[in-house]
Amino acid sequence: MFSLPPTSRRDFLKNAGCLTIGFALLGLATEATGGPLADELPGSLQDNPRINAWLEVLSDGRVRVLTGKIELGQGIRTAVQQVAAEELDMSLNKVEVALAETDRTPDERYTAGSASIEQSAMSVRYAAAAARQKLLTLAAQKLGTKLTQLTLADGLIQTKDKKRQLTFAQVLNGAQLTDEVRLPIKLKPKNQYRYVGKAVHRQEIERMVRAEEWYVQDLRFPNMLHARVLRPANYESKLVKLDEAELKRLVPGLLKVHIDGSFVGLLAEQEYHAKLAQDYAKLHAQWTPGRTLPTGQPLPDYLRKLPNTPKPVANQGSFDTPPAAGATTLQASYFKPYLMHGSIGPSCAVALFDQGKLHVWTHSQGVYPLRESLADLLKLPMETIHVKGVPGSGCYGHNGADDAAADAALLAVATPGRHVRVQWAREDEHAWEPYGSAMVIDISARLDPSGRITHWQQQVWTDTHSSRPNGQADKLLPTQYLAQPRMPKNDGAADFSAGGYRNAEPLYVVPNLKVDAYFFEGPLRVSALRSLGAYANVFAIESFMDELAEKAKQDPWEFRLAHLQDERAKAVVRKAQEIASQQQLAEGEGLGGAFAQYKNKAAYVAVVAKVRIKEEGTVYRPQLWAVIDSGEVINLDGIKNQTEGGLIQAASWTTTEEVVFDAHGVRSRQWESYPIYRFDEVPYIMGVTVLDYPNKPPLGAGEAAQGPTAAALANAVYRATGKRVRELPLRPEKLVDEPERRQQPG
Template sequence: MKDTRETPSVSRRDFLKSAGCLTIAIPLFGNCWLPEAEKTFAEELPGSLNRQPQISAWLEVLANGKLRVYTGKMELGQGIRTAIAQVAAEELDMDMSQVEVHLAETGKTPHEGYTAGSGSIENSAMSVRYAAAAARQKLLELAAVKLKSSPAKLTMANGHVLVAGGKEKLTFAQILDGKQITDEVRLPVKLKDKTTYRLVGKAIPRTDIERMARGEQVHIHDLRFPGMLHARMVRPPAYSAKLVSLEESTLKKEFPGIVKTVVNGNFVGILATDEYEAMQAQAFLQKHIKWETGQNLPVEDLPTHIQKQATKTEQVKSKGEKPDSPSISHKASYFKPYIMHGSIGPSCAIALYDQSVLHIWSHSQGVYPLREAMSKMLELPPDQIHITGVPGAGCYGHNGADDAAADAALMAMAYPGKHIRVQWSREEEHGWEPYGSALSVDLEASLDQSGKINYYGSNVWTDSHSTRPGGDAATLLPARHISKPFQMQSAGYTGGGHRNAEPYYALPNLQIQAHFFEGPLRVSSLRGLGAYANIFALESFMDELAEKAGKDPLAFRLTHLEDERAIAVVKKIQELTKNEKRGKNEGMGYAFSRYKNTATYCAIAANVWVDSSTKEIKVKKMWACIDAGEVINLDGIINQTEGGMIQAASWTLKEQVTFDSQHVSSLNWATYPIFRFSDVPQVEVAVINRPQEKALGAGEAAQGPTSAAIANAVYQACGKRIRQLPIEAALRQS
């Protein structure tokens, strides 16, 4: 795939230098329709637009009259490119084919932090919507002057402004005469009446899916440049290992295609003209290099170990008091191991240092934060680092993409003038990526005489849930290995560990505490952060409490819910599954959550078959009902939810990172099994569209309730309460 993107113009780069930073996210989209009265004036601007209010930061009219939209977000397989094109085309009455979306690129697109936390729709897509609406008004005003009319007598269609009832029309390019709209977006912004929508809320397929299915060049892994060189890293055998010696002279004799061997502290890289020779040289050097292995990893029981390691406690929520003599009380402990992103395509990056600017092509989820960390690692001013975002294999979190980019950068600086491509192996990806933290959760609750919860207590043990690049260079793996190594300056984002630990139910007395530890493995963001483990524990516990109260599990949940939108998704799941017949050894399980307790509502049901003798488990079908507010792309929200359920089912049944005293030992798909096509169940998704509500992100809503629904179904199928993930391993040991 040749790079045909424009080099960022100096004027645009300078224009965006002053842009602020925002931490954000992944998307949403939209089957049940609940129309209500519309508001046509925006009451507040999204965070991204507040920080970068210039219309021209988000939209550019091209010479051919088409529209280019800029987003600081990365396409991760969530369909954000399509959703953003939809809102822009809608507000400007254009066809989708007339809108192109330019993804994250430093100096070119707005600084929108990370593509994370299910916030891309709320922030980036809504910023584009309001910028397009403001641009519409400006275009009508300018066209009115040229057409000797008034804005009220003009209409828009397919990239033209037309005089109502007449034949006169102008393209957007003709109206602007080669200029751009430099106005700032200011309230009030008149949005298009939602009852007239042609595109938003519809199921518009992603065009890149067809390209992928045809095997066309789409991802960073496909990108090629003339004369490009290939790099491979030789990793230490352990996190704390130190280089003693390597046989560089022997390496050059064995592999004449080696251009350079880069040794910088414990960072070792090989540069070759041929990729296969680079791989062979990497394997050779791994056998002819000596390391001092350093500190051993703990091998004791992991749940016990992490609780003992906690050094800080935070009171997350305290309301009311624990009853002295409850009618019924119950306690249970739950555990989630380390899990990995496990991207099907291992991390990849390309870098070129042209003696003045370091150019990097990466599937990073945050090109601006990556540039900030890279600047510190290389001691190079940010203006001399240009990062272009190119989609990679989906991962939903902080995987090895930024590390591969740092690898490529170090190699490119050591060998200027050539494009340097770094491709990680499967073993590197599995062994060195930042994992989702292990979590331990202790719960207790009591019920009153009517069978309602009158006290709920939760203690969560968690590591950090984000050590993404930014102000700390040590977030980049190679920065820890170079001769002047960087050490982590903080624990990162620890708040994600108690995400959704507080129930969304109406409970009179609550005590929620989080205990923080620094675990043995490298960790960072993984889809849902701590919500996955906390909802697994909470919603498994709700089933256990329902059983103690002698109540139906869904009826028990509805008794404790007050939010009508929450009640609606639970009742929809009830309706979807009411006629399902359970076969022998089958169980039906349910779960509900509102992601972050402020975002998307999601209820899940799972039908699971369990063979009690062989301990084989098969998820036969899963249902979801999701309410993410206003639907932007119906196809997209269904895809997000289906994918979230299937990924979470794989985590729940099969996945755990294993390690020995030296390093991670689950280095391939045999030792780290994931769902195969034969494991994937039938899935059904119902979407409640609420056009009058805020558009929310749906990318992380289904993970937590899916885990609990499966665990609850396993209990119904075989009578075993599984509280330690993954379920397959726990069931075999029971």
């Protein structure tokens, strides 16, 4: 079954002015459509059902595929190209892919949740299959022949005797396919696939490696202005004084200072002058103190004491029965600190307000929700705002992209007729992006005398995991600092509570299970970070499973297998167990493993970690293996790339990363104070084994490796040192001496 998107059909499709023919596909078993029948339309297709919402036939014989998802590094452009080329029997180079853009591509809301393949690529697959059948039907009418007498290959429809042929464009005679995609649909037989399931390399990778123009940060327009935004030192601080005349005198290239309340934009012809103005203004602007942040006590203790909204997650069985003779109980607490996205390229956007229309170029993960938010912010009609998605340099989650777009939009409206490029500095990005929430997880479990888990109780303390604008201007950072500010409403558990307890319910079979989440409003700005709450929850569960296995005196892999019923889960675990069994350990080394199914319904991943601890306690360049089952493989290379990237990012989170703050604000404002892996620290990726299930639906894979990587590393460190670290990151001071509860400096 495919999950349905949470939105209704968008206005731009409703008002597209196209004639809906109401053509129902017949599912004829022809050479072109001899594949399996589908039983449900996938993903976003149910809200965007017209063929031309997903693909257009071009006059030169090519096809343009439209996806509402943006390229984040997950390879969606290549994947949708593969599935479209497959269903239309075209060469890959004849399929062009257009990414998220309002009034052009389908409204698929946000590119998030490892849903690009499940929603967008599968919608393209079905739309292309529908287009294929419709093109054949129309061609048969034009050529005066039966459907069974036609073949389709590389953009041409021919009679079997090859005496007559038509291009797609000739079949449509300049029109487009406006039919709605309806069941039944027959897809191409999988045994005839040429592209799907193969490793197709992403063509844009070489451009990135060569540092060619590719990202939104690279955009340049004639007569463009460069802008920087002056931020205060702390949340909720307000501007008291800024000497605009002195600022212009010291920075002659400064063209304009735009002040609206505490929102300050600095515009110049040259980027260098905008940055000089920002640096000077930081030294001389006067602000109110702003919000005081908590210090002087361990952060986990502070978070537990905050007011919270409880949310029952799972409750089955009974906890009233006293333990049987010989039963044992184990309990432990785990902690994940605030984490940054750590985007290599700080957030950037370009905007132009011209003749009453606003154009925005952005690396936002949701161009349609951003358009709605900007309309709310600027009080402009929705139809006067055009938002185009452009890849950004590094982000899985909600970083500063939407805020930078709002910055640019505000300054463009104040400076009509010229493109305005807003570029955040590293300090801006680190201090003001929404972080991944800190989390505290308590687990207790009971083992019967045979070593089976009979009872499991888990409590999760977390902030929200999504404060995306989603049509609300108050969630945009600059809105909160205008002369007429709009402060974000804290919706607590109603905001996006599922993110906090994502993967909090173990996949293991436990007869008596109780999981509760408690949502607080924490001290730092937070939103969606790759895998949301799954990273911390899986870290806790899989660390605890190793602790339980030791308590039961069982092999940790066998202990997991004994508590699993899902055969695909078992297959992943067994393969990881096989890989682990082949490793030899030297003195000072440790081997650990972990497993999870992302969201308990997406990709299955098991990770094996081998670590060596240096004398000062550093986890030195671990070796990592992964086994992944993401259902049907669309792009083998893409799945491996995504898994490798997930392993590396999660390892960096687990061993080095932590947002540090004091009473006056965030102190992790540069790479020196928020270290991520450098090239000479990146783990050795020893292999990614992909289990392919071509007859199963594809499963989201982009965020599946995060949690298992953290737990595998922690379990390996325990075996190498004998120290069980339950509070991340795995810093050297926790491995050399007994781990101590860390406090925020204050």
